[in-house]
Amino acid sequence: xxxxxxxxxxxxxxxxxxxxxxxxxxxxxxxxxxxxxxxxxxxxxxxxxxxxxxxxxxxxxxxxxxxxxxxxxxxxxxxxxxxxxxxxxxxxxxxxxxxxxxxxxxxxxxxxxxxxxxxxxxxxxxxx
Amino acid sequence: xxxxxxxxxxxxxxxxxxxxxxxxxxxxxxxxxxxxxxxxxxxxxxxxxxxxxxxxxxxxxxxxxxxxxxxxxxxxxxxxxxxxxxxxxxxxxxxxxxxxxxxxxxxxxxxxxxxxxxxxxxxxxxxxxxxxxxxxxxxxxxxxxxxxxxxxxxxxxxxxxxxxxxxxxxxxxxxxxxxxxxxxxxxxxxxxxxxxxxxxxxxxxxxxxxxxxxxxxxxxxxxxxxxxxxxxxxxxxxxxxxxxxxxxx
Amino acid sequence: xxxxxxxxxxxxxxxxxxxxxxxxxxxxxxxxxxxxxxxxxxxxxxxxxxxxxxxxxxxxxxxxxxxxxxxxxxxxxxxxxxxxxxxxxxxxxxxxxxxxxxxxxxxxxxxxxxxxxxxxxxxxxxxxxxxxxxxxxxxxxxxxxxxxxxxxxxxxxxxxxxxxxxxxxxxxxxxxxxxxxxxxxxxxxxxxxxxxxxxxxxxxxxxxxxxxxxxxxxxxxxxxxxxxxxxxxxxxxxxxxxxxxxxxxxxxxxxxxxxxxxxxxxxxxxxxxxxxxxxxxxxxxxxxxxxxxxxxxxxxxxxxxxxxxxxxxxxxxxxxxxxxxxxxxxxxxxxxxxxxxxxxxxxxxxxxxxxxxxxxxxxxxxxxxxxxxxxxxxxxxxxxxxxxx
Numbered sequence: 001x002x003x004x005x006x007x008x009x010x011x012x013x014x015x016x017x018x019x020x021x022x023x024x025x026x027x028x029x030x031x032x033x034x035x036x037x038x039x040x041x042x043x044x045x046x047x048x049x050x051x052x053x054x055x056x057x058x059x060x061x062x063x064x065x066x067x068x069x070x071x072x073x074x075x076x077x078x079x080x081x082x083x084x085x086x087x088x089x090x091x092x093x094x095x096x097x098x099x100x101x102x103x104x105x106x107x108x109x110x111x112x113x114x115x116x117x118x119x120x121x122x123x124x125x126x127x128x
Numbered sequence: 129x130x131x132x133x134x135x136x137x138x139x140x141x142x143x144x145x146x147x148x149x150x151x152x153x154x155x156x157x158x159x160x161x162x163x164x165x166x167x168x169x170x171x172x173x174x175x176x177x178x179x180x181x182x183x184x185x186x187x188x189x190x191x192x193x194x195x196x197x198x199x200x201x202x203x204x205x206x207x208x209x210x211x212x213x214x215x216x217x218x219x220x221x222x223x224x225x226x227x228x229x230x231x232x233x234x235x236x237x238x239x240x241x242x243x244x245x246x247x248x249x250x251x252x253x254x255x256x257x258x259x260x261x262x263x264x265x266x267x268x269x270x271x272x273x274x275x276x277x278x279x280x281x282x283x284x285x286x287x288x289x290x291x292x293x294x295x296x297x298x299x300x301x302x303x304x305x306x307x308x309x310x311x312x313x314x315x316x317x318x319x320x321x322x323x324x325x326x327x328x329x330x331x332x333x334x335x336x337x338x339x340x341x342x343x344x345x346x347x348x349x350x351x352x353x354x355x356x357x358x359x360x361x362x363x364x365x366x367x368x369x370x371x372x373x374x375x376x377x
Numbered sequence: 378x379x380x381x382x383x384x385x386x387x388x389x390x391x392x393x394x395x396x397x398x399x400x401x402x403x404x405x406x407x408x409x410x411x412x413x414x415x416x417x418x419x420x421x422x423x424x425x426x427x428x429x430x431x432x433x434x435x436x437x438x439x440x441x442x443x444x445x446x447x448x449x450x451x452x453x454x455x456x457x458x459x460x461x462x463x464x465x466x467x468x469x470x471x472x473x474x475x476x477x478x479x480x481x482x483x484x485x486x487x488x489x490x491x492x493x494x495x496x497x498x499x500x501x502x503x504x505x506x507x508x509x510x511x512x513x514x515x516x517x518x519x520x521x522x523x524x525x526x527x528x529x530x531x532x533x534x535x536x537x538x539x540x541x542x543x544x545x546x547x548x549x550x551x552x553x554x555x556x557x558x559x560x561x562x563x564x565x566x567x568x569x570x571x572x573x574x575x576x577x578x579x580x581x582x583x584x585x586x587x588x589x590x591x592x593x594x595x596x597x598x599x600x601x602x603x604x605x606x607x608x609x610x611x612x613x614x615x616x617x618x619x620x621x622x623x624x625x626x627x628x629x630x631x632x633x634x635x636x637x638x639x640x641x642x643x644x645x646x647x648x649x650x651x652x653x654x655x656x657x658x659x660x661x662x663x664x665x666x667x668x669x670x671x672x673x674x675x676x677x678x679x680x681x682x683x684x685x686x687x688x689x690x691x692x693x694x695x696x697x698x699x700x701x702x703x704x705x706x707x708x709x710x711x712x713x714x715x716x717x718x719x720x721x722x723x724x725x726x727x728x729x730x731x732x733x734x735x736x737x738x739x740x741x742x743x744x745x746x747x748x749x750x751x752x753x754x755x756x757x758x759x760x761x762x763x764x765x766x
Contacts, residue, residue, distance in 0.1 A: 006226075009292045018199030019287075022335030022348075026289065090333050096356035099349045100262075102335055145568045163681070166655070173652035180544055180566050182414045184421030187609035187681030189634055190524035192414065206681050231567040234414070234544065238763040245760025251457050251525065255616065272462045272616045275522055275635045344636060 021103050025086055032083035039076045070124060078117045085109040133157045134215040138167060140179065141222040144231045151220070152176075160210035164202065164219065165193050167209060168233075181233040188342060191279030194286070195233055196222040201283040201340040224286035240282055243298055247321060249305035250312065251276060257312050260346055277343045278305060284337035284347050296326040300337035300347035303328055307350040310357055323358045381406040382743040385561050385574055387547050387590055388582035390420030391725050394530035395732035395751070396582060401537035402754075403740055403747035408574055409531075409539060410563055412546035415762070416527040418650070419584045420725065422685035424607050424641045425634050426618060427451065427459055427519035428726040431466055431491070432625050434483035435476070440702045441487040447727045448517060451526075454729075454755050458525035460633065464518025464618030465499060466491075467510045467670070473622045474511065480622060484516070491516050505614045505673045518618035520632045526725065528759035535764065536757045545572070550579070550594045550717075558594065558716035578743060580735070581719040585650040585688040591719055596712050598719050599691030602650035604684045605642030606659040611680040614638045614671050621670065628666030637680055640667040650686040688721045703731050705738060718742075 014027055049056045063069060089109055093099045136158050143149035154171045165183055172179045184190040186205045193204045197212050198220050213219050227235035256265035258276045284300040285291045291299055298321075306322045309315070322328045331351050338348040382405050386393045389411035397407045411417075430444030452461055468474050484491045491514045499506060499513050531541060544566040551560035551573065560575045583590045585602040605627075613636045621629035632639045643659045660682055668675040690704045703723035708714040718739060723731045733749045740747065 006295055007293050012292050013289045019334075019336060020339045022333070022339065023289070026332065026334040093333060093352055094355060095359075096352040099335075099352045100346075102333075102348075162655070170652055170654075178566070178569075182417070184414065184416045184524045185522075186422055186683035187607065187637065187639065189425070189522055189637070190416070190421060192524065205683070230544070234567070241760045241763040245758060245763075248758075251522075251759075252460060267616060274460045274462075274613070274616075274633070275458070277635060279635075 021106055025089070025106050028082060029086050029090070032079040032086075035075065035079045036083060039079075074117075074121055074124065077120050078113075081113045081116050081120075082110070085113050134160050134209070134217075136167075136209065136213055136216070137218045138171060139218055139220045140168070140171070140233070141220075142179070142232055143229060144178075158209050160208070160215075162209055163205055164195075164197055164207045164209055164212065164221070165204035167219070168204065168221065179233075180231045189275070189279060191281035191343075192237075194224055194281040194283045196220075196224060196286065201225075201286045203281055203283065203342040206342065224282055226285050226288070226291045227282065235282075237280075237282065239295075240285060240299065240301070241280065243302040244280055244305060247302050247305040247309065247318070249276070249278075249309050253308070253312060257308070260344065260349070261311070276308060277345045278308075279343050281342065283340045283342060284345075287336035287340045289334050289336070290330050290332055294326065294330060297330045298322070298327050300331070300351060301345070303331070303354055304345050304347040304350040307354040307357070310354070316361075319358060319361050322354055323362070328354050328358060382577045382745060383408070383575065384739065384743075385410060385576040385579045386582050387411075387561070387579065388418070388584060388586075389415045389527070389531065389541060389543065390418050390582065390584055391416070391527055391530070391728035392420075392584065392720055392723065392731060392735075393580075393582040394527045394534065395728045396580060396720070396735055397534035397539045397541075398530045398537070398756075399729075399732045399736040399749060399751050400739065401534050401539045402750045403736060403745055405740075405743070405745065407534065407539040408576070409534070409541045410545045410547055410561065410574070411541070411543045412566065414543050415531055415541075416524045418586065419686050419688065420527055421523050422607065422683055423523045423725045424630075424632050424639045424685075425520045425523055426630065426632050426726070427461070427521050428724065429464065429516045429518045430487055430489050431464070431480070431484060431514075431516040431518065431620060432630075434487045434489055435479045436624065438483060438487050441483070441489065443702060443730060444724075444726050445487060445489045445517070447730055448519070450729065450752055451521075451726065452519065454752075455521075455526060455529050457756070457759060458522040458529060459519050460521070461517075461519040462617045462633070464516050464620060465494070465503065465506075465513050466516060466620045466622040467499060467506065467513035468622040469507065469509045469511060469669075476623050477512075477514075480514070484514075489516060503615045503617060503619070505671050506619065507670055507672055513622065515617075516620075518620070520618060520634050521725075522634070523725070525759045526728075528762045529756040530728070532759050532762040533754075533757040535762055541762070547590060547593065552594070552714075556714055558714065576716070578716050578718065578739060580739065581717070582721075584721055585686040587688060587719050587721040591708075591717075594708075594714065594717060596708055596714060596717070596719075598706060598721070600721050601689045601691050602647050602653075602686040603644055603689040604647055604650070604653045604686040605644050606656065606663060607639060607641040607681075607683055607685055608660055608663045608667070608679055609634075609637045609639045609681040610667070610674055610677045611637060612673075612677045614673050614677065619670050628663045629670075631667060631670050631674075638667075638671070638674065638677075640674075642685070644687075646689075647686065653684040653686060655682055655684060690722050702727060705735055707738065707742070709742075 138154040139151045142152045182192045188206045223233045255267045255272045335348045384405045386409045428444040430441035433441040545563045549562040553559045563572045588600040591598040619631040627643045706719040708717040720735045
């Protein structure tokens with residue numbers, strides 16, 4: 001191991017080359033975490049508009065109906081579902097259960113995530 | 129009747145103190161069944177005596193020949209060339225990641241061996257304990273012993289993202305060693321060695337350690353099992369018993 | 378003058394590491410120079426048999442007695458790298474049966490504890506053994522991790538302040554006016570820098586390379602690198618060492634180690650031990666011999682295949698035999714060259730006593746009166762080779 005701190009090597013966390021499924025889950029968890037955190041900040045900003053009166057809020061709602069924003073919201077939903085389900089996998093394995101099956105569990109959960117995202121997307125876009 | 133030889137380009141990362149790291153290409157005629165270490169040794173013996181690399185047993189018991197081959201951590205003495213490339217292909221060889229490089233393919237194993245030494249793990253254990261618990265014990269309970277699986281090769285540390293950014297992390301091998309010891313004897317000191325921020329809790333479940341381990345240690349499984357033991361120990365400590373009996377977690 | 382005598386040992390294999398340990402205990406200041414890393418020569422590639430002496434109790438009883446004594450000692454001082462489950466000598470045909478009488482009496486003479494076992498007993502102990510076994514003997518064989526045995530000695534030496542300079546290659550010797558070796562010239566292979574280390578005595582412990590190193594001093598040491606093939610299989614098919622009950626031959630031993638079984642070996646001569654290509658016919662021969670002892674091995678994939686170069690001493694040598702099992706050359710006596718000693722030959726199991734006898738000679742030359750203490754102390758934890766700072 002190194003004798004000196006290496007915190008500047010953090011970009012290597014996101015490098016999936018030559019790595020296996022466990023790393024894909026690790027990278028996905030971090031990207032969705034960053035995305036959800038950014039979304040949380042934006043969401044708080046939006047909520048603050050509630051305090052600024054009806055015109056500010058109505059103009060925001062008009063913005064929210066734009067397709068770009070709706071697609072953005074799909075990403076948030078996808079991120080939340082993926083992060084949540086993978087989080088369950090990490091919680092279970094962290095308690096020492098199912099570690100030997102972490103790969104099939106990951107695949108299974110991502111299939112469920114895919115189905116859930118599809119259902120959400122279908123619901124949202126069909127009600128436009 | 130021997131197999132036809134392959135022509136393979138070995139791209140080896142060269143670096144000596146004062147140099148910038150750079151890849152040097154050595155085209156080599158090889159038998160595809162040969163191991164990567166054989167080729168590296170031949171390059172040193174016949175082409176370039178300045179190449180430094182580590183080797184000892186050549187049969188996966190010493191653990192010193194770990195390197196990155198085409199980006200993946202491998203024990204080069206048991207990695208056949210045909211498993212990493214094809215005829216006319218490239219084999220890229222680099223030293224292990226997350227270790228200080230002394231020169232070329234030689235890394236400083238000092239801090240790693242310090243972590244392993246601190247665990248005071250028994251390098252020889254009863255056969256039933258040396259193997260993973262979900263494997264059958266072939267000794268019919270006759271007390272036979274063997275050297276444990278971990279050969280201290282460091283591949284797990286090279287593949288671990290937590291070890292990439294944190295120099296104090298105990299690392300998968302040391303944590304696996306602690307878990308192995310706890311299966312044989314409970315000890316509060318061992319628990320303390322694992323139960324801190326840079327111990328069992330620094331792992332973030334990338335599971336790469338078990339992917340690259342050439343020796344059936346399954347460190348990822350052992351770290352999670354270790355966490356279970358640590359949590360159980362913490363829970364039991366909440367209820368202080370008047371007589372501290374020997375606990376088997 | 379209260380300064381410790383300075384000894385340089387070239388070579389960090391079993392011999393060099395054990396010698397470094399012995400000499401530091403006797404009060405010498407020791408520096409070990411090694412062009413590679415610990416045990417990267419012949420020592421690292423031993424198949425790891427902790428000899429009970431059974432293989433030599435008919436043909437070379439002095440060697441066998443030495444083996445069993447060191448076997449018992451190593452089991453006390455170096456538990457950290459030894460799998461001790463005993464071994465078996467098995468008879469499979471008439472010729473083996475005839476040999477068995479010599480074996481039994483030889484073992485008794487050498488003090489090797491053996492026990493005769495029937496076919497049923499043997500198969501019960503080792504279910505994977507060939508059904509052709511007729512009967513056999515149990516003997517106190519074991520197996521060890523080659524690197525960690527060397528590291529155990531090296532760590533013990535480091536704990537007593539020896540210094541190991543790995544990746545330092547000897548390129549020449551400095552000889553003063555009175556034909557005495559006064560210093561060793563070395564290249565640091567990491568940095569490329571040249572360094573000079575002074576010494577009162579230099580010991581060439583480079584095994585199969587002893588001839589090449591002594592050439593640099595203009596001295597001839599007739600060492601013949603004599604390699605043999607080893608094959609390791611990816612399954613631990615027996616828990617004990619399995620020997621054929623016959624005169625020592627190629628491929629007549631299977632040694633368990635971790636999750637592997639290792640078979641060896643053959644014997645042929647080469648000029649240069651730096652790189653020895655693997656001979657496929659020899660590997661095939663080992664595969665066949667292995668399957669004869671343990672038929673299951675026919676279907677077990679090989680894990681590692683490698684050549685290991687023993688140092689055998691050429692016939693017309695003028696070196697004094699400190700023992701039949703290894704040779705020590707005091708070059709003052711043999712070549713009029715003071716301050717230089719070559720030690721070569723021997724087997725891993727007897728590395729400690731080899732070091733003891735060499736250190737006895739060296740200390741006599743240096744005027745050091747301390748006696749050997751390595752038989753009494755348990756070796757340091759091999760991790761301490763890398764200092765805990």
